Amino acid sequence: MLAGRLSSGAMSDFSSTGTIKLNGQEYDSSLASLVAFVEQVSRTRLIRRSGTKLTQSLLQEDTHHLPALTVRETLRYAAKLRLKNATATQCDARAEEVLRMLGLKACADNMVGGQLVKGISGGEKRRLSLAVQLISDPPVLLADEPLSGLDAFTAQNVMQTLKDLASSGRTLIVSVHQPRSDIWQMFDNVLLLVKGGKSAFSGPTSGILEAFERAGEVCPANFK
16 A cells, blocks of 8 residues: 555455555655555466475565566666656666665676576575666665565575665665564564564564563573
């Protein structure tokens, strides 16, 4: 709803009630344009195991990437599509700026790649997804499970990139599942959801242990 997307596909739709306000102003399309949304798409893959038995594996993929384009070409095209009033030179300059911002300079001329074409790594694709949305310099960025499917080292690098973006003055809202302690420490504020989508805690990460202790749940010392 914050990104102005009330449907994520032909088989997915929902309705809402009530109102959303930002700084006292009712949320509408003009405010939604200030929010960028880095979306993840789930894909089911069939895997043959134990002889002839087929099992399904759910994958998280980065969207909006053309495998045969390079990283630099992807961002230049994104700039031309998103920056309506900018010249071609300005679009290219913005693409280069975002390349440096997201640490993609080293792989700028490598093909993105896909299932049939070898390309950049999973972590680089994740940062490219962030870069595409940052082309228009939005003040608010929503990232849907940006760490899913990444190894520990890559997840740490992506999270550090997000932390650096937040430090530059943007508001970042990130959804994660069971983050490790080193990643948890990078968050400023957290909304902890439990089974059924109910809120168990909302506030600064530094206050969550005290809140649990008041509820009778004490975290073991040095536990990670």
